[in-house]
Amino acid sequence: MRFKIILNIEKYALGNALPLNHQYEQSAVIYKILSYANTDYATWLHDNGFTADSKQFKLFTYSRLFIPQYTIDKQHALLLINSDTVEWYVSFLPEESTEKFIQGVFMNQTFQLGNQRNRVQFRVQSIEVLPSPHFEEEMTFETLSPICIALRNSDGRTDYLSPEDERSKESLLFSLLNRYEAFYGKPYAGTVDFNFEVLNAPKPVLITFKAGTPEESRVKGYMCRFKIKVNGELMKIMYESGIGMKGSLGWGMVKICKKIKD
Structure with a gap:
């Protein structure tokens, strides 16, 4: 089940400079938001997931942030967000109870991405369930x-x-x-x-x-x-x-x- 999330950039809080390497922190945000509503579920997803052949699988994924206007500061390895909003796509393989659960816990959440020197504060403006496509061979x-x-x-x-x-x-x-x-x-x-x-x-x-x-x-x-x-x-x-x-x-x-x- 795939979700399209629109994020507002709260530049007044921490600015607009995001480290180029922020992909790992996006994962941490997902776990943290899930834990707000259901600590047991977040712990299970993080520590166990689904298991096969002694390997653990957390069956979700997510996209890069899609930023309409931005500038790259190569010298300081920063992504300067010039737009007011960005798009983020998150997808969960499990479908049972996923739609209402994810929409409920993500809506209006505020979170930060970055490191100790450079962080950006985001707020979830909207979250939309995308229709499942027809899968061919x-x-x-x-x-x-x-x-x-x-x-x-x-x-x-x-x-x-x-x-x-x-x-x-x-x-x-x-x-x-x-x-x-x-x-x-x-x-x-x-x-x-x-x-x-x-x-x-x-x-x-x-x-x-x-x-x-x-x-x-x-x-x-x-x-x-x-x-x-x-x-x-x-x-x-x-x-x-x-x-x-x-x-x-x-x-x-x-x-x-x-x-x-x-």
Whole structure:
């Protein structure tokens, strides 16, 4: 279930300078807002999620902030928000009781994003449920946040793959099947007819998590358009919870595109 959130920028409170690396903090905001209404639910979502193959899956994802007018301050790694509002898209795979619950806890909430030096205060102006699309076995999408495809190499380090890498297809399917098993509590039954094709040159994005702390790390992903073929049920899981890895940290959210002629 997907939501469109309009946020007001309360510039009088803290200004309009937002650190370029704020994606991790968006996830923290979601957990914090959920905890206001239902601490048990937020704790479960954060600590447990759905489990498959001894891995935990928080089956939601979210987009970047869509800012109509902004300026980049490269010297200080800041995003200066010049518009009065921004758009944010958040998607939850679970549907039972999700609509009223999410609308109720998010509406009129005020929160901050940023670090100790630069923070921006936002207030939720409106939250709208977007209609669920009809899922076909082959569809074309565009990323709203980067796709993260990570593999551990022989040295124990992590390789972040481009969607064009020949290893990406297998990794994406594996991730999708794991989320299916986590959500339904059983492995996917039957043959999977899967194909993944990148339709433009992927744009790399490097994001720093927990910048300036001992836990600081960098994650690489890619923005692109792609065509994917898979069973409609798996297509829905991909659309609602993101493609690739780290969906609950704001990676792999997509929107449907019109089919591009060959």
